[in-house]
Amino acid sequence: MKITAFNGSPKGKNGNTFIMVDEFLKGAISVGAEAEQVLLSEKKIHHCIGCLACWTKTPGKCIFEDDMRELLPKFDTDFIVFACPVYVDNVTGLMKNFMDRMIPIADPHFTTDERGESRHVMPPNYKFPKLVIISNCGFPEQSHFEVFKVLFKRVARNMHTEVAAEIYRGEGELMKMKSLLLKPFQYKYKKLLQRCGKEVMTDGRLSDETIEKLEKPIVPPDQYSKHANKHWDRELAKLK
Ligand SMILES: Cc1cc2nc3c(=O)[nH]c(=O)nc-3n(C[C@H](O)[C@H](O)[C@H](O)COP(=O)(O)O)c2cc1C
Known part of the structure; x- marks a missing residue:
């Protein structure tokens, strides 16, 4: 199995998304997959100008x-992984530019899917890879991924493929925070991400048990928000 992750965080290697993808791919590699993480922040990608x-x-x-x-x-x-933090309830501009530039893959002719909805034709013998979505966001709730869920279901339909797995985590800022107290929680979550990588490579999907675990907060959301506000108080006090 081969899996390529495209990371749309402008923070690249220093981002929380990087950590999530890295752990997921470690799991994939542990069961024999060939894996790569591409940092879009390090690439030159002009936005599509619609000239067709x-x-x-x-x-x-x-x-x-x-x-x-x-x-x-x-x-x-x-498989390809679209890995991207939530920016204003959506993907980052970097990721959107990248996705717009996928259009040369398709054939412009119209066809309809099994429900009668239009989409472009895929060239003969071209099979678009299955999708894995990985995202994190600054707020604690999982509801901040609602747009992602709809968006990537639509992207998959457009590209004649399917979403094999979705991994979403609120409280994303915990990922790279340095604190002894947090270490066991971070370790547990990283292990879960590795398990996700293994499952997708071996079964093509996440187990129900894993999906349930992914929805559980890393730390209680009220504590996370309290710490976040203290952090912003400290940062803003530096301005005085
Ligand atoms: C411009 C901008 C917009 C953001 N919008 C949201 C948002 O709508 N909801 C949210 O929960 N977090 C939001 N965040 C927080 C990021 O999702 C969060 O910091 C995430 O951990 C960044 O991932 P990264 O380190 O991989 O870049 C935003 C951050 C930035 C810089």
Whole structure:
């Protein structure tokens, strides 16, 4: 099995998303998968300008000669991970630019899915990989991922594939916080992410037990919010 993760956090290696993907891929590798994490923050990706030259003039090829030329071939894999923090209830601009630039993969002709809804045709013999979604956000509740859930279900439909697994975690700032008290909680959550990587590679999905565990907060949400507010008090006091 092969899995490629695209990380859309502007913070790259210093982000909470990086830690989540890293642990997930460790689990995947432990059962023999070939895995890679691509940091979109380190890539040059011009935003799509809607010229559709990739359909009408140079089929399959964008006019921009940037890093997407090396990234699109990486879709030749069993699974891709869209890994991205929540920014204003949505994906980051970096991730959206990346997703818009996937359009050269499709054939412009219209077709309908099994429910009669339109989408573009996929080229013959092209199989879009299954999706894994990994995200975290600053607030503690899991409700902040509602847009992600709908968005990636739609993206999967568009690309003639399916969402194999979704891993969402509020309280994301806990991921890289340095505190002795937090260590056992972080360790437990990292182990859970590794288990997710193993399960997706071996079963193609997450078990019900794992899904249930993923929904449990790392620490009680009220304590997390209390600490967050203390943190912001300290930061803002520095301005005085
Ligand atoms: C511009 C911006 C917008 C954000 N919007 C949200 C939001 O809508 N909801 C939320 O819970 N967290 C929000 N956050 C917090 C991030 O999701 C959080 O810090 C996350 O851990 C960042 O992940 P990263 O370290 O991988 O970049 C936002 C952060 C930034 C910088």
